[in-house]
């Protein structure tokens with residue numbers, strides 16, 4: 001049975017490349033992302049490369065309730081790799097509001 005890995009921010013730049021590597025190395029990948037800085041079509045691109053379309057959930061990880069439900073649904077995951085964040089430090093330090101959405 002494949003080991004499950006959760007990749008947060010998995011439709012983003014580093015997350016999607018990481019997803020490809022894990023799938024190609026025999027893991028089951030579950031991606032969670034709010035699509036703030038990425039596009040759902042990356043899942044098709046991952047499928048083109050690996051032959052596998054990873055399970056995906058669109059969740060903002062600053063939403064504690066939805067995040068808890070998500071992680072409870074995937075208690076069998078062996079690891080969580082977190083890439084869900086605003087790309088540049090300057091983006092998250094511009095305003096208090098941006099800082100608050102970059103806390104995951």
Ligand SMILES: NC(=O)c1ccc[n+]([C@@H]2O[C@H](COP(=O)([O-])OP(=O)(O)OC[C@H]3O[C@@H](n4cnc5c(N)ncnc54)[C@H](O)[C@@H]3O)[C@@H](O)[C@H]2O)c1
Pocket residue numbers: 008009010011012013014015032033034035036037038059060061062083084085086087088089101102104
């Ligand atoms: N790209 C680089 O060269 C590089 C280098 C060093 C560090 N990093 C850091 O690695 C992380 C990922 O970088 P990246 O280049 O893949 O960025 P990216 O913007 O391509 O990917 C981040 C993903 O996280 C998602 N996201 C953001 N906030 C979220 C939230 N609250 N809930 C759910 N999803 C959320 C975005 O929609 C996006 O898909 C960032 O923290 C970045 O600062 C990147």
